[in-house]
Amino acid sequence: MPRPALLLVNDDDLTYAKVRLDPASLATVRGSLDRITDPMARALCWTALWNSARDGESPAAQYVDAVAAFAPAETGIGVLLNILDNAATAVERYSPAATRDSIRMGFLAAAAAELDRACAGLRRTACLGAHAGHPQQA
Numbered sequence: 001m002p003r004p005a006l007l008l009v010n011d012d013d014l015t016y017a018k019v020r021l022d023p024a025s026l027a028t029v030r031g032s033l034d035r036i037t038d039p040m041a042r043a044l045c046w047t048a049l050w051n052s053a054r055d056g057e058s059p060a061a062q063y064v065d066a067v068a069a070f071a072p073a074e075t076g077i078g079v080l081l082n083i084l085d086n087a088a089t090a091v092e093r094y095s096p097a098a099t100r101d102s103i104r105m106g107f108l109a110a111a112a113a114e115l116d117r118a119c120a121g122l123r124r125t126a127c128l129g130a131h132a133g134h135p136q137q138a
Contacts, residue, residue, distance in 0.1 A: 008041055019048045020057070030066060034073035043079050050086045053094060060094035061103050063087065068110035072117075 005028040010017045021029060029036075029045045036042040053063035067087040074080045087107060095103045 006036070006045075008044060010044065012040065018051055019044060020052070021045075021048050026052075030062070033066060033070040039076050039079070042074070043076065046079060046083050050083070053090055054086075056094075060090035061099065063090045064095075064103055064107050068107055072114050 003024070006025045007022060008025065009019055029049065033042065033045055033049075036045060049058075049063055049066055052058040053060045064087050067083050071080060071083055071087075074083065091100060091104045091107060
């Protein structure tokens with residue numbers, strides 16, 4: 001039987017466990033976290049990434065990069081708020097002083113790009129509503 005790309009223990013979150021991903025699973029999560037469809041499994045992967053950064057097992061910048069890459073696809077508002085807060089903590093408390101400004105600017109640039117995409121979507125929706133005979137709100 002071939003090994004799956006992601007081995008996730010406690011994937012139903014039935015007990016408390018601090019999960020560490022093996023190297024192959026970690027590579028899978030870092031490359032395709034947005035493709036994990038089960039919200040609980042995805043949240044456990046986010047938690048494993050955060051624990052790894054917080055505990056100094058991986059650089060904080062890797063966690064921030066994962067948030068920048070995959071947060072836009074996160075569907076759980078509670079998870080999203082948590083990972084954004086964790087990313088801010090990773091930047092301000094766990095990033096080396098020498099690289100902190102660069103990590104912060106990269107994260108803020110990613111957040112700004114997502115806000116721009118969201119605003120563009122809202123403008124398109126407003127325009128479509130106006131063209132459908134609905135007055136556009138000012």
